[in-house]
Amino acid sequence: MRTITYRQALNEAFDEEIQRDPNVFLIGEEIAEYDGAYKVTQGLWKKHGDKRVIDSPISESGFIGMAVGASMLGLRPVCELMFWSFYTVAWDQIANNAGMVRYMSGGLINCPIVIRGPANGGTNVGATHSHTPENVMATIPGLKVVCPATARDAKGLMKTAIRDNDPVMFMENTMLYGIEGEVPDPADGDFTIPLGVADLKREGADVSLIAHGRSVLVALEAAEILSAEHGIECDVLDLRSIRPLDEDAILDTVAKTNRVVLVDENKPFCGISAQIAALIQEKAFDDLDAPVQRVCSLDAPAIYSPPVEKEQLPTAARVIEKVLAII
Amino acid sequence: MPVLAESTTDFSKAEVNATLTAEQKRHLLRDMIRIREFETGAFEQYQKKKMGGFLHLYIGQEAVAVGTVSLMGDHDHVITAYRDHGHALAVGMGMDECMAELFGKRTGCSKGKGGSMHFFAPDKNYWGGHGIVGGQTPLGLGLAFGLKYKGLKGCALCFLGDGAVNQGAYHESLNLAGLWDLPVIYVIENNGYSMGTSQKRSSAYNTCLAERAAGYGIIWDVVRNGSDLYEVREVVGRAIERAHTESRPTVLEIATYRYEGHSVADAKHNKQSLQEGYRTKDEIEHYRKNFDPIGNFSHKLLAEGVATEEDIKDMKKAAVAETRASVTFADESPYPTLDDLHADVYHEVDHDTPAGRTGRHFFND
Numbered sequence: 239m240r241t242i243t244y245r246q247a248l249n250e251a252f253d254e255e256i257q258r259d260p261n262v263f264l265i266g267e268e269i270a271e272y273d274g275a276y277k278v279t280q281g282l283w284k285k286h287g288d289k290r291v292i293d294s295p296i297s298e299s300g301f302i303g304m305a306v307g308a309s310m311l312g313l314r315p316v317c318e319l320m321f322w323s324f325y326t327v328a329w330d331q332i333a334n335n336a337g338m339v340r341y342m343s344g345g346l347i348n349c350p351i352v353i354r355g356p357a358n359g360g361t362n363v364g365a366t367h368s369h370t371p372e373n374v375m376a377t378i379p380g381l382k383v384v385c386p387a388t389a390r391d392a393k394g395l396m397k398t399a400i401r402d403n404d405p406v407m408f409m410e411n412t413m414l415y416g417i418e419g420e421v422p423d424p425a426d427g428d429f430t431i432p433l434g435v436a437d438l439k440r441e442g443a444d445v446s447l448i449a450h451g452r453s454v455l456v457a458l459e460a461a462e463i464l465s466a467e468h469g470i471e472c473d474v475l476d477l478r479s480i481r482p483l484d485e486d487a488i489l490d491t492v493a494k495t496n497r498v499v500l501v502d503e504n505k506p507f508c509g510i511s512a513q514i515a516a517l518i519q520e521k522a523f524d525d526l527d528a529p530v531q532r533v534c535s536l537d538a539p540a541i542y543s544p545p546v547e548k549e550q551l552p553t554a555a556r557v558i559e560k561v562l563a564i565i
Numbered sequence: 566m567p568v569l570a571e572s573t574t575d576f577s578k579a580e581v582n583a584t585l586t587a588e589q590k591r592h593l594l595r596d597m598i599r600i601r602e603f604e605t606g607a608f609e610q611y612q613k614k615k616m617g618g619f620l621h622l623y624i625g626q627e628a629v630a631v632g633t634v635s636l637m638g639d640h641d642h643v644i645t646a647y648r649d650h651g652h653a654l655a656v657g658m659g660m661d662e663c664m665a666e667l668f669g670k671r672t673g674c675s676k677g678k679g680g681s682m683h684f685f686a687p688d689k690n691y692w693g694g695h696g697i698v699g700g701q702t703p704l705g706l707g708l709a710f711g712l713k714y715k716g717l718k719g720c721a722l723c724f725l726g727d728g729a730v731n732q733g734a735y736h737e738s739l740n741l742a743g744l745w746d747l748p749v750i751y752v753i754e755n756n757g758y759s760m761g762t763s764q765k766r767s768s769a770y771n772t773c774l775a776e777r778a779a780g781y782g783i784i785w786d787v788v789r790n791g792s793d794l795y796e797v798r799e800v801v802g803r804a805i806e807r808a809h810t811e812s813r814p815t816v817l818e819i820a821t822y823r824y825e826g827h828s829v830a831d832a833k834h835n836k837q838s839l840q841e842g843y844r845t846k847d848e849i850e851h852y853r854k855n856f857d858p859i860g861n862f863s864h865k866l867l868a869e870g871v872a873t874e875e876d877i878k879d880m881k882k883a884a885v886a887e888t889r890a891s892v893t894f895a896d897e898s899p900y901p902t903l904d905d906l907h908a909d910v911y912h913e914v915d916h917d918t919p920a921g922r923t924g925r926h927f928f929n930d
Contacts, residue, residue: 263714289714295744300703300737307644307707307721310692313714330700330734343685343693344676345909379910379927402920403912434924482924513928520930 240423245415247393248278254424255400256290259314262400265292265301266318275320276356276415298324302353303331309351314400322357322409323369336405337380352399354408358452359540360551361412368540370503373510375407376481383480384433385409387454389419391478394431411452434482442471445561446491448514449501450477453552457501460557470565480510488514489522496527499560501552506534528564533557568757568820569790569856576795577865581802587871593635593794594866597627597859599884600651603660606888607667611829616667620681623651625824628858629754630655632797633722636805640719642708644692644701646726647682656689660891670898677901678909699725699732706738709749713812720748720808728759728767730774743781748808753818760827761843775818783814791821792856822852
């Protein structure tokens with residue numbers, strides 16, 4: 239199969255969906271003439287023009303709120319937050335308008351919008367630009383949350399997110415944009431991946447590593463070392479979608495290995511892994527042979543200092559340490 | 566203190582009003598009377614503890630919603646803030662569904678999920694009913710964007726209060742509206758008070774609040790007497806025309822007045838002196854006497870020979886009866902159930918699509 243980067247995979251998803259549905263348009267800061275701050279939308283403005291690929295002024299509340307309003311009339315806006323960290327200035331529009339207009343109208347209105355962009359630390363841009371708000375988004379019933387780890391998943395999930403009739407918060411990662419992976423050729427047909435379906439990225443019978451986003455790669459790296467150096471084989475379950483959540487896949491892997499380490503770039507307090515841990519103790523308590531362990535970002539604002547930030551994020555070494563402690 | 570001023574112009578002669586038939590004029594008066602009676606009835610029911618939360622009454626401002634909405638064509642849309650009952654009835658929502666919503670009943674327009682601040686009727690181009698001050702202003706912009714994107718000749722009428730003009734979302738919206746030539750009309754219903762804070766204590770401005778639009782290259786205009794339905798129609802009509810023909814935004818400021826408090830639980834809105842509250846009983850009385858939209862328009866229609874005293878009495882009687890019937894309807898309607906909590910959250914779940922059946926959407930036990 240051909241390989242393309244995570245960035246190209248997203249670009250292809252936009253290109254295909256813009257051509258498929260006249261109601262789909264992209265909007266964001268520097269996404270059109272500048273080709274995108276991270277070049278995810280490269281070439282799309284040249285190809286599709288001003289109507290479909292729109293440069294917005296720096297007004298996240300304004301243009302995201304505008305997109306929510308447009309989606310109420312049936313358009314399908316795909317909004318780029320240059321960094322997901324900027325959700326804070328658009329939070330009222332995201333939480334109250336995108337997230338709740340359907341409910342407050344008794345189901346009369348829906349909001350088929352995608353809000354996307356990178357949500358990660360690790361690039362030495364300081365605390366304000368390093369938020370991972372998937373946990374914040376997932377606390378709002380009405381929003382959906384997706385965090386792909388690979389090029390294949392990024393494309394398949396993005397196409398589904400755009401077609402979904404609910405607001406989807408799509409979390410990418412600047413450290414993944416350049417990573418290549420196998421993605422089906424468009425010539426072989428329309429390729430989508432449903433939301434709410436996790437993916438077992440590696441199989442092993444001893445321990446389950448459950449992760450989402452770039453932490454999946456950290457978990458896979460740890461699994462390689464555990465296998466090579468300790469003879470421990472890990473299931474690595476990639477959640478892919480946070481809300482809806484593939485609960486069955488989580489319970490299946492726990493039932494299989496009886497030991498779990500959750501790997502999560504969120505901070506530990508109320509992070510996604512806290513929710514997963516609660517779910518496991520509630521529904522799979524009898525399957526557990528050891529307490530559920532977590533490897534999260536260390537609980538402080540994201541530090542700038544490059545060598546220290548690397549250690550603040552989940553690392554394979556910390557995953558290995560947790561695995562060895564419960565095996 | 567006074568925000569309203571009598572105009573020296575006779576707006577009944579303006580083309581948009583001169584072309585109204587007698588029946589249309591009576592209908593406009595009837596619409597205002599229906600809003601007044603509905604809200605008077607709602608207030609009584611609130612005092613009987615039939616509803617919870619807030620109740621922001623529109624009484625005194627009726628000419629703004631009715632005058633504006635009466636100009637809407639097929640592709641014109643309306644969205645407003647939390648003082649939304651008047652606009653809802655003006656676009657043609659029924660009293661039953663509105664009263665039932667206030668009562669938190671399943672038969673309410675939002676199935677009892679929205680309450681007073683969140684009435685919606687997208688089938689009537691009415692997009693709410695929004696609780697966060699200024700939060701609806703980008704949505705109104707989005708409706709205008711959607712119209713332009715689809716190539717439809719229409720506009721979005723986005724109402725906001727004089728307190729909302731100080732929210733950032735509104736200013737971002739103005740910039741985008743001006744930048745992208747979007748057919749949105751921001752209608753500032755200036756009733757003089759953002760909650761309990763007077764305009765002078767809350768806003769920095771030169772001559773008026775609408776004038777700020779000039780900084781964004783947006784045309785602005787004012788209605789000095791928002792209790793004159795004819796004046797409202799004349800000024801709003803020009804803005805709609807501009808939106809339709811030039812796809813340009815407008816900011817309008819309509820001077821109006823609310824007789825009741827910010828919400829009905831507002832102990833400081835009608836005191837004897839300004840030492841005790843933010844406005845006085847005398848001030849309210851001044852507006853009731855001189856700037857009542859229903860009284861004002863009734864006089865005009867009587868003078869024009871378009872309606873008789875009897876007609877107006879009948880309108881009121883009918884509105885009172887309709888209100889009473891809506892209270893009975895609301896009283897007799899069932900509450901939503903705990904099972905209803907999880908409907909209307911996700912479209913895909915509600916429609917039982919493959920996406921709605923995949924993965925866990927709710928996280929109760």
